[in-house]
Amino acid sequence: MENVVIIGTGCAGLTAALYTARANLNPLVLTGVMPGGLLTTTSIVENFPGFPEGIDGYELMTRMQKQAERFGARIKFETLDAVDLSQNPIVLTVDGERVETKTLIIASGAGHRHLGFENEHLLEKKGVTFCATCDGALPMFRNQPVVVIGGGDSACEEAMYLTRFASVVYLVHRRDSLRASRIMAERTLANPKIKPIWNSVVTDILDVKQDIVTAVQLKNILSNEETVLECKGVFVAIGHIPNTQLFQGKVEMDDNGYVIRKNGSETSVKGVFVAGDCSDPVYRQAVTAAGMGCAAAIDCERFLAAETK
Numbered sequence: 001m002e003n004v005v006i007i008g009t010g011c012a013g014l015t016a017a018l019y020t021a022r023a024n025l026n027p028l029v030l031t032g033v034m035p036g037g038l039l040t041t042t043s044i045v046e047n048f049p050g051f052p053e054g055i056d057g058y059e060l061m062t063r064m065q066k067q068a069e070r071f072g073a074r075i076k077f078e079t080l081d082a083v084d085l086s087q088n089p090i091v092l093t094v095d096g097e098r099v100e101t102k103t104l105i106i107a108s109g110a111g112h113r114h115l116g117f118e119n120e121h122l123l124e125k126k127g128v129t130f131c132a133t134c135d136g137a138l139p140m141f142r143n144q145p146v147v148v149i150g151g152g153d154s155a156c157e158e159a160m161y162l163t164r165f166a167s168v169v170y171l172v173h174r175r176d177s178l179r180a181s182r183i184m185a186e187r188t189l190a191n192p193k194i195k196p197i198w199n200s201v202v203t204d205i206l207d208v209k210q211d212i213v214t215a216v217q218l219k220n221i222l223s224n225e226e227t228v229l230e231c232k233g234v235f236v237a238i239g240h241i242p243n244t245q246l247f248q249g250k251v252e253m254d255d256n257g258y259v260i261r262k263n264g265s266e267t268s269v270k271g272v273f274v275a276g277d278c279s280d281p282v283y284r285q286a287v288t289a290a291g292m293g294c295a296a297a298i299d300c301e302r303f304l305a306a307e308t309k
């Protein structure tokens with residue numbers, strides 16, 4: 001029987017792992033399909049305290065993992081298939097195996113939001129991507145025009161990164177101002193290689209017949225005018241959706257699938273705690289996720305101590 005199983009190895013999961021390991025709870029930590037979480041796909045992280053020059057996202061997560069392992073966290077490259085929270089102990093199915101645990105920390109993070117039309121899916125990896133850091137340097141995008149969709153920090157970050165490779169980066173946003181933080185927005189708009197296209201949405205991605213991205217179809221939402229913009233890449237950066245599907249109907253969630261936190265990191269189920277982007281529609285920062293991971297570990301430790309009294 002496990003004391004605690006932690007789902008996810010982003011900032012929240014690994015911080016929870018560090019704290020529960022230091023509390024001698026011998027945590028079992030499941031990476032899922034994306035060890036290190038979304039931050040591993042970021043280039044430079046400039047706003048995590050303690051790194052005045054910034055730190056590569058992958059390196060930050062590798063360091064967090066090492067730190068948790070140093071105190072005994074068992075980090076496994078395994079995926080949660082199913083969960084039964086209706087009984088105590090909690091029963092998990094992990095890569096087909098039954099695992100029983102006294103407590104659970106859900107830190108499953110969030111995934112990329114998709115535009116949702118067919119050609120986006122059909123042309124994925126053929127010019128459509130959700131990660132500039134992963135794919136931006138590919139030969140197919142070198143010295144070619146590319147499109148980034150979105151107006152948040154992610155879109156700005158993707159656009160800035162792509163200026164290293166692309167001939168021009170069109171930033172297509174559905175409004176006339178960016179949602180991104182001021183520093184990111186100013187840097188983005190000051191970059192001569194980035195051309196914003198305001199009040200516009202991508203209505204289709206071409207060309208499925210050629211099996212490669214050749215252009216996007218744009219619609220100006222004020223004038224309804226439709227145009228075709230040639231490009232070789234489409235980088236979708238329109239936000240995230242929480243990775244909570246496995247917990248649907250089992251813990252209380254809001255309408256968008258974020259797990260509802262109460263009294264710190266508690267969920268609607270006794271012994272189940274939550275941390276990070278899967279429960280945070282507001283801040284969604286690496287450092288707030290880490291803070292929530294710490295809180296969940298402390299709440300979990302206190303819960304177990306009270307149970308054994």
Ligand code: NAP
Nearest residue numbers: 150151152153154155157174175179237238239240283284
């Ligand atoms: P976000 O802040 O939610 O922004 C999503 C953007 O996509 C918005 O501009 C939104 O438009 C647009 N959008 C959403 N659905 C759309 C659709 N169907 N079609 C077209 N456009 C759509 O998401 P994010 O940029 O991924 O950022 C998430 C969080 O991570 C934020 O808290 C952000 O600060 C943080 N983050 C920080 C950094 C950093 O500090 N370096 C980097 C990346 C992310 P509207 O503006 O009209 O809503």
